[in-house]
Amino acid sequence: MTSFIPRQNVKFNKRLVNIEQLSSKLVLTFADGEVAEASILAGADGIKSIVREHVLKPQFPDQVAPVYADAYCYRAVIPMADAEAILRDLTDVAKFYFGHRRSAVTYRISEGKVSQDPCPRPTKRPRTYRYFSQEFNYLLCVTDGQGWDLDKSVTEKVSHEAMMADFEGPGVDDRFRQLLAKANPIRWGFFHHLRTSTYYRGRVALLGDSAHASLPFQAAGAAQGVEDALVLSNILSELAKSSKEEANSEANIVAGLSAYDSVRRPRAQKQLEQAAEVARMLFFQHEEAGDDMGKILPRLQQGRFDWLWFHDVQGDVDKALSRMQKPDLA
Amino acid sequence: MDLIEPGFRPLYEKICVGNKGADKQDIFFEGMLLSEGLGMELSFATSLLAEPIVNLLLQAKTKHGMASRRGAILISSASLYVLQVIAINTSIAN
Numbered sequence: 001m002t003s004f005i006p007r008q009n010v011k012f013n014k015r016l017v018n019i020e021q022l023s024s025k026l027v028l029t030f031a032d033g034e035v036a037e038a039s040i041l042a043g044a045d046g047i048k049s050i051v052r053e054h055v056l057k058p059q060f061p062d063q064v065a066p067v068y069a070d071a072y073c074y075r076a077v078i079p080m081a082d083a084e085a086i087l088r089d090l091t092d093v094a095k096f097y098f099g100h101r102r103s104a105v106t107y108r109i110s111e112g113k114v115s116q117d118p119c120p121r122p123t124k125r126p127r128t129y130r131y132f133s134q135e136f137n138y139l140l141c142v143t144d145g146q147g148w149d150l151d152k153s154v155t156e157k158v159s160h161e162a163m164m165a166d167f168e169g170p171g172v173d174d175r176f177r178q179l180l181a182k183a184n185p186i187r188w189g190f191f192h193h194l195r196t197s198t199y200y201r202g203r204v205a206l207l208g209d210s211a212h213a214s215l216p217f218q219a220a221g222a223a224q225g226v227e228d229a230l231v232l233s234n235i236l237s238e239l240a241k242s243s244k245e246e247a248n249s250e251a252n253i254v255a256g257l258s259a260y261d262s263v264r265r266p267r268a269q270k271q272l273e274q275a276a277e278v279a280r281m282l283f284f285q286h287e288e289a290g291d292d293m294g295k296i297l298p299r300l301q302q303g304r305f306d307w308l309w310f311h312d313v314q315g316d317v318d319k320a321l322s323r324m325q326k327p328d329l330a
Numbered sequence: 331m332d333l334i335e336p337g338f339r340p341l342y343e344k345i346c347v348g349n350k351g352a353d354k355q356d357i358f359f360e361g362m363l364l365s366e367g368l369g370m371e372l373s374f375a376t377s378l379l380a381e382p383i384v385n386l387l388l389q390a391k392t393k394h395g396m397a398s399r400r401g402a403i404l405i406s407s408a409s410l411y412v413l414q415v416i417a418i419n420t421s422i423a424n
Contacts, residue, residue: 004335004337004338090362091350092349092350092351092354093349093350093351093354093357093359093360094349094357094358094359094360095359095360095361095362096359096360096361096362097361097362097368098361098362099363099364102364103364104364105359107349107359108347108348108349109347110347170365170366171364171365171366172364172365172366173364173366173367173368174366175368176364219358226331226334230333230334233334293363293369296361297361305358313333314333
């Protein structure tokens with residue numbers, strides 16, 4: 001997908017360290033000393049985001065840091081043959097395994113396709129082929145309520161014995177212990193941005209994980225980032241149609257980013273709240289359903305995902321553009 | 331993705347991995363238990379799921395067209411495998 005982005009527009013190995021908002025522009029300072037000026041900053045810099053800090057800290061300082069979701073997981077990708085030796089045809093379809101304090105998520109991630117080298121012809125180089133082996137991905141999840149001690153890292157290396165101890169005892173099918181034994185003993189903490197009161201401040205907007213980092217249990221977090229990109233790119237494109245002076249006007253930019261926020265934030269926040277609810281169901285900790293599968297299952301059906309999967313995203317674009325042009329009616 | 335750049339989708343489809351089996355592509359995930367036996371011995375799923383599956387298909391057909399059945403969610407114990415196949419590949423004509 002990066003083939004669609006002009007190479008000269010991308011700079012790697014840059015770390016933004018300061019953002020200054022002036023009435024006519026932004027001044028961005030990078031760790032290597034470079035200073036850049038811009039009209040707008042769109043921060044897609046991940047869950048631990050300096051752009052998020054800039055947007056939220058003045059008014060909502062308690063919303064800047066990622067929130068630990070009282071759970072972590074061990075992750076692994078193994079050859080499909082190894083997975084089938086343990087789970088047989090349970091590897092065919094993506095699965096959630098519900099349990100007390102522990103749960104699992106499994107799915108296939110590669111199909112063993114042979115792919116042609118994308119190098120365009122004519123070339124003297126012989127065409128080459130790459131083989132992607134069949135692979136199986138899984139997360140073995142634990143909730144413990146003990147908090148997360150590490151301030152800087154979202155992972156924690158533990159001993160093999162400590163990892164295995166997490167899935168000891170009754171309530172766990174032995175097949176999961178066999179899977180666990182193949183994982184690296186690294187705990188991946190589950191963090192999210194549960195509360196976010198705005199996705200923009202002045203000339204600066206958030207998108208992707210910096211705006212709405214989510215738990216993975218609806219497999220929908222990345223798609224929300226794509227929706228951000230769609231709406232925001234249309235806003236920016238509309239701004240760019242006006243004269244240079246108008247496009248750089250703080251009032252016009254704020255109207256555009258406010259429209260983006262008003263359309264995207266309710267939907268993205270709802271997604272991450274629902275993903276957190278799925279986590280509570282997976283661990284039998286849901287406030288109403290508890291460990292009653294008879295109450296859990298209906299909550300995951302009956303159109304739960306319709307609003308997410310069958311949404312009119314072009315309608316969102318139209319709504320945002322309309323609100324940008326008539327902010328008083330929003 | 332199409333709305334951002336029409337060229338994205340073919341590239342995405344090239345690397346996208348679904349479930350195994352053509353008749354399993356519409357399933358988002360199946361739910362089972364972590365405990366010994368994975369819940370296969372339980373019968374809760376059969377009685378609970380029959381109606382929701384029908385509801386889900388009806389919604390898909392009336393609100394969004396047949397294409398929207400992609401991604402339909404099914405939760406089952408192993409005893410429901412037969413139900414899944416029926417639900418996914420059946421369209422209500424009348």
